[in-house]
Amino acid sequence: KAEFSASLLQSSLVKLCIGMIDAGKAYNTANRQFVNGIQELAQTSAKDDVIESSLSKFAENLQEMINYHTVRKYGQKQSLSAHLRNGIAVRRDLRKFKEAKKQFDKVSEEKEAALSKNAQAPRNKQHEVEEATSILIATRKCFRHIVLDYVLQINVLQSKRRSEILKSMLSFMYAHLTFFHQGYDLFSELQPLMKQLTGQLDQLVMDSTKERKDMEMKHSTIQQKDFSNDDTKLEYNVDAENGIVMEGYLFKRASNAFKTWNRRWFSIQNNQLVYQKKFKDNRTVVVEDLRLCTVKHCEDIERRFCFEVVSPTKSCMMQADSEKLRQAWIKAVQNSIATAFRDKAEDAEKMDRKSSASSGSLDSGGEVKERSLKGESSALQRVMTIGGNSSCCDCGQPEPRWASINLSITLCIQCSGIHRSLGVHFSKVRSLTLDTWEPELLKLMCELGNGVINHIYEARREELGARKPQPGDPRHEVEAYIKAKYVERRFVQRHSEDEIRQKVSALSKQDKPLSGCSDARPSGGPSASALSVKSSDGDMKNLTDGSREASSSTLNSTGLSGEDLEVFCEPKQLTPGLQLYWASFSRSLPDMAEALAHGAEVNWTNTDHENRTPLIMAVHGGSLASCEFLLQNSASVNQQDNLGRGPLHHATLLGHTGQACLFLKRGANQNAADVENQTPLSIAVKAANADIVTLLRLAKMNEEMRESEGLYSQSGDETYQDIFQDFSQMASNDPDKLNQFQDS
Template sequence: MEPLLDFEECVKDSPEFRLKLELFEADVSTMETHLDKVMKLCSKMVEAGQAYSAANQLFLSSLADLSMYQKKDSVITNCLNQFNQGLQEMVSFHTMLLDQTQRAISQQLTNLCTQFLPQLAETRREFIRIGEDLETAAVKSAQVSRHKAGDAERASHLLLATRKCYQHFALDYCLQLNTFKTQQKIDIFNSVFSYVHAQFTFFHQGFDLLRDLEPTMKTMAAQLSQLSSDCATKRKDLENSHLLVQQRDASGEPMVSPCTESDDTIQGYLFKRSRRKSKTWKRCWFSIRDNQLIYRKSHKEDNVVLFEDLRLCAVKSLEQIDRRFCFELLSVQKCCALQADSEQLRQAWLSALQGSIDLAYRERADPQTTQPKELPPPPSGGDPAPGPPTQKLQVLGVALRGPGNNQCCDCGEEEPRWASINLGVTMCIECSGIHRSLGVHLSKVRSLTLDSWEAEQVKLLCVLGNHVMNQIYEAECSEQGRAKPRANSPRAEKETWIREKYVEKRFVQNHSLDKVCNGKDDAGLRLYQAAKAGDLVTMAHTLAQGAEVNGSITKEEGRTALIGAAVGGSLLACEFLLLNGANVNHRDRRGQGALHAAATAGHTGQVCLLLKRGANQYAVDERGQDPLAIAVETAHADIVTLLRMARMNEEMRDSEGVFGAMADDETFQDIFRDFSNMASHTPERLTRRQFSRRGEEEGEEEEEEEEEVQDRGGKVNSVEKRSE
């Protein structure tokens, strides 16, 4: 064993001890340098190994993805999966090796350095400091005169004490050096042994794993031999097929025909004109599928739906441009110019598109959307006269019977199929697309043949209509020398006309809206009074001149025109204002809104309409009463029933479980539909009457009303029982 520092020599502090101590200190310093180098290199090796494991893991993942292409062959897939699992385990073994290396080298050697070296450095500093104090004390003791007994005694005592302290620190320092010298061998050997053992375990596990994969490798070798034979046979078949196709005559013009191998009705290449750059045309692949026109710009891009519903489109030849074989497809929202390669192909596409449109109408015709439940005949003016309808009429037939509605309001094209529900006009498909581009705040476009309509909306088309609205919006057209476009006018001309007419309102008669009537009236009051009186023409004229639909009328306690319509009881006035952006929840200075006013006046139709349009039935006025409390106070039974049903439906919708599923069920919808139809067609039957015996005929009417109320009450009770 290597000799250590002798404690006896340490006490003597001889030159030999000093020399040996310096050698020990130099050895400790060298050992510290080597340990630090080993730990740093070990950390770098572990980091490199971890990076290798991560890269290996990604590589194995890519191999697993590659093996997915062979999933049809179960044998090959099984072999590849076993190989992948084995290699994954090898990666796991390597990760374990790196972890064990980290613990074996870095952690153990770090413990050795942190346990001994800092304490050795501290003890060495104290040892050097006390040694210097001892040297100073010895010099002072030697310099004291023999004649100064007191000084000599004190110097001797100081020298003795310093020597004892020095010997104590020297012995401790020697002990720590000897201990470090002894411990370093154990820790270093143990660390290296642990590392070698980890390597041994790693390679032993890898050997066992590959030995288990040996049967799979034999199976895979047999599969490779079979695949080689099959590949050679397949290559010969491909070469023969290639020769056959190469010898086939593929000359001639490509034809467009129905596709039997796919869901497409027709497909082929067409040129499409850019909407932004009219001179730019791009060749794209088009097809008709599921009543939609779809195209693809290139094989790298996905299909794009150009027209979502061909029922909303019209197709016609395009002869106004220089390019040949062109045709155009029009819808509400846009139009698109297309070009075929020949006249024969253009006719084929025109026939296919028109056939798809006709087929869609035959297959998808829905009587519930093309026919309203019950619609009255068009009235001659003002609010329509009440009375039950005599037959179920189509929306189109009723709307076109209005004054001027059989022609487009903007270009005069015959038999329009579209309408603006807030303006109360009908229009052709091209003008409807321009209206749609204006925004729903100006024009709400709806189809007369495809969309569902409520009775009040159809009545607005009959009461207002193209004749009345054009008198308002085209009042000064002739005075300004402006010519109205025709059906065959370019789209750009129609678009300019429609924007001047409805956006800029250039042709509306320029009456001063702040002109004083009777000394106090203004535009808002004029709109309010017209709404209260149910005068739709005056309302439309006032809005066209720029009146605010949500203007608060100071002279009417802060009410709006919608509240005035609810007070007056005109259902069409309420619907017209709501379609033009009226705030259904505005409240006046007393905290009452349109729903409060309708409940107070007993107008059941208005209550039903406002509830459907989202009126807040929980809003309270300055007395703390909501519409239900007002209806109870005024004893309007039908309104109480409506509000109770609406409140119950909303509470059940907010609940969870079976009650939430019951919300908006058929019972609620039936009751609201009954009230809505009665309010629209026979409003006098909702008028609250006092029971009297004024005659046999009146008694029969009251008995019928009582049966209706009981019937609605039975529906309410059935819903309440279900909710309980």
């Protein structure tokens, strides 16, 4: 029974071992999944070298442990199979044991029967006694043999059971010993890395604690800081690699009946204005083509900081978070519109060159060639004759075909693209062969040129050791140089206070009679600053301000008497703005460009001289090119002096028809009245200047036509454009034709 019970326990142990092996398989499967998760986490942390390398090393070692564990389970399975085979042999021995026991029990009974028969044999019957004795002896011999066999089977069974149990358990324990020894060796190799990471972890904890304290200090600083002007930083980049020129959050007014406002993520990309409701949502296109739209401020609605993008088919009302952001978005849209036109022009130029080269015999090719030659003769060839203009101003590339009109320089196509990315407040780019050039703008381009501008903007380049880019240099190097040159103005020569005083004094004391200017009258004509006409009652009525310009016939073009001018020529405000002020009057475009390079405000006002601006002084200086230069550099065409007179007033008073035409084309307000309630038109009528009267009345009619035709009307008809073009041509190329006066 004991042996049978032990056999049953062995069978139960085998089943438990099978269950343990199955659980080990599940454990290894879960471990592999865990290791795979560690490896995936390491891959997603590729930017962090410490985490990526540590997790990869840990995953590798844990995978080794799983492999060891798998091998151990395989050994246990093999041992279990052998044990099962041995179990079959033990059961066979157990059957022999049972057979031997049956024989033992049978012989024991026979022995008992022989003993009983021997005891019952009568003493007087000798043959019965001998027979019983012989049977007892034989039975005892048989019993001994059977007992030996029975004991042998018992000993064999016990020996095999003991050896199998010990052998199996010993193998199991050795397998565990090997597994844990391998694990110990494996993790012993990993221990230096773990110690290193422990040190790094301690440092991370310290850094985190420090960062938390710093953040708490920042929180306390935030409580005291003024965030009224804390706007999001927006950058306009026309050459962004992802094609997104500008992006950020704006409120958009819905087109439904409720006119609700929703916050959306807007971006300018691929010549389109688009927005997204959420980051991963599809883009909704607001404007298909920016060249077909315009942008304007909206001050007539309840919300602040609003602007509107208008296209021929629809309009979109948007709201920025601040005035600064609104201006940034408006400027970005305007720049994108300009860039879209320039890119279109570049493509057209490439197509023109390709067409003229490959299909010169075709009619279309002939038209392209004719148009190209015409453009070169009207703009390109004239500009190229100026010193330094035959090569790019910034990199030296020969035969440039682009220009910066506010800087009056020529550029290659690569540098022109970089100039466009600076923004129109730094550089306004135009094609020399594809764009239409106004006469006054072409005249301006011929006044300065690459040589003059480089003399100003590269004065200290060699002193500072800066290398000028060469054709074929990488774009990022050229871009860095151009930004340093025009945005940071790093190479501009800084003048001392004495040098500024001498320059301003020299400019302010120069006498520039109107007879020598492009818009001037003949010297025999009436004084330009003291116009006198006959009134209806026959008296002579002076049209000037009375305090300065009407004091005597000796007044010069500044409106100051000789005595006042001598006192005023001593500069009191030694600023670049004052240099620009007098350079504008002296018609010295290089000095004007130098003043702007030194940071002069183009709309600077001279408080000692009736708050006049450089543009007003350019009018008195009589130079059309000086006025155009200031306008191209963002001078205000409607800024007034103390007498309420803007540049158009002064041009009308002086009879400068070309300048008046220029200001009207740039949107000057012809309805503005000065302190004497005189408008430019009333001044021109009293002065009997038929040309300026005609221009003012045409401009007024054109404005009324636009207002009557609605928001999307074009700016005037062909007659208006032709007349203004004729006046511009005469003012720039043949000013004597405008020097005519009428008495009534």
